[in-house]
Amino acid sequence: MPETLEISKFKSKISPDWCPGCGDFGVLFSLQKACATLNLDPKDVLVVSGIGCSSNLPGFFGSYGMHTLHGRAVAVAEGAKLGNPDLTVVVTGGDGDGYGIGIGHFIHAMRRNINMTYIVMNNQIYGLTTGQCSPTTELHTVTKSTPEGSIEIPINPIELALVSGATFIARGFSGSQDLLTDLMAKAIQHKGFSLVDVFSPCVTYNKKNTYPWFRERVYNLQEDNHNKSDQDAALKRAREWDTRIATGIFFEVDNPTYEEQEPAYKFGSPAKQKLGLNQEDIQALIKSFK
Template structure:
């Protein structure tokens, strides 16, 4: 049963700059959860540090505002502790693709059942405008006054090569389309990445709403595109310039990390009794002492 957006309305209003792309992402997450009928008590949103990482405070669900770059690690623990919960990670390109990239890669490799929504504004917004891991070459920022000399990370290519089983890209200027992608990621069993073009209206004067609107097109418009064909996925993931694809890039059904853990087959760890009964304790002593 679908739930209305008001179900997820929190008491705190977002403090983002007017026009920030993160407003669209917040709405899309609410829409996605509502379409799937996920109750607030069954949804956990985990974030790191950054403008976008304030999102858990603006939505009525369980939430954890963790350390810089550690959101994926915290979310992994939550999912393994209670795999009945839907766990969504939110953060920015700096938090996820910079300091947190190690956790990001290994969570994809394990195919943990997590949904990661990255608000990619190609800049460090909270610290007022430095180059981030996705800043395009030659772009001038506070930390690169002569132009960025580094090649930007390609999150989609990284996700394909690391083992993510649901890979999508959205745009804050298309919230309904983005909501469909996020809903698909939450419903998918396995690691889902939704990289979102979320313009920073204050510090990124290049990758703006008009800039993206002139370039993005939806993969769904290409009837010949197959999200199960890795070769096609890689080709579209590399596409950048005058035309930039958004939509579902890749989807595969593979066993999750949770499927390989015998202890989880009994039920969520959070619902299992703590401690050992006498018989089990005696068996441990006999085996290991």
């Protein structure tokens, strides 16, 4: 770890416009600190988001960034990573963005084990659109779109990741800064698809899952004798909820990445391969069709 952390190099000229107290501030700070701790160069980092309060993050982060379409951040990030695998690619977004409209991309990126990091600011609500039910809203919760209480069973992102092929699966809380920074640094360093689901309270529209509510319940798996190579144990921990909620690393495994297996990469990274074909290649191609 460097002696002084140069967090300022990951600050942008634009200040966050989130509500005072929004959990996303803690996520932004942790990501800046994690990237500084890893001594990354901003020119080698790409942060991609979808749409939502949380998805505004790349604008507040000092690196290359892309604010894409609602639910499409993971797909765009996959393209960027496959085009130039030398980039450190981080996706940042919300529960609505990633676990609702974008869930298909999320699952496929996990099963491909693309080497990228996905940070989800999970506030269990649609913040930007002013408080509708999201895929992680708790059952029976009254929201703007569920005035008589939600009737849909929420998605458990950790469980989903555990059965979809993600090779690093963690959960943080924006009220536990040191742990969150450590999880992000480890996720970025991990070779393969890493998920960091973060409880990032929406202080304006989610009046149930607040900072005090989480503080009463969260504990650190790494201080509770959890074996992070045991998938079944991880599933059990992921299912805890009402009284005790696990944070930390649920699962970590070293599996081959998509990039390591894709035959096209044997000629080097696509971004660095020469464009077009020479006469010799063209003749060989024509011959192969005869």
